[in-house]
Amino acid sequence: MAYNKKNKGVVRCIDKMGRVVIPKEIRKDLGMDIGSPVEITVFGNQVQIRKYVEYCIICGKPQAGAEMLKIHDKKICDKCSGLIGKYTVTGELPPVDEDEEDE
Ligand SMILES: [Zn+2]
Secondary structure: OOOOOOOOOOOOOOOOOOOOOOOHHHHHHHOOOOOOOEEEEEEOOEEEEEEOOOEOOOOOOEOOOOOOEEEOOEEEOHHHHHHHHHHHHHOOOOOOOOOOOOO
């Protein structure tokens, strides 16, 4: 079956090294380049391969390609690390900002 945006079903064979090629059109559509990390998950008898995106453990926002602060194998975004630094120094509690928009 040919790849198209409506039906992304494509049949590919696993090579002798256990590799599967993700079609160029799909990689292009998803912004996946050579060296892009992918996440492989198994659900029963299905294998899902998706573009790997890291999330800040504090705010939960995706951080595609952004530098993150790593503390004990946990990563936090620039914004959260800035807030932690600010409120650690001052001893204040951060304001509750419920109307904050996703960036
Ligand atoms: Zn964050």
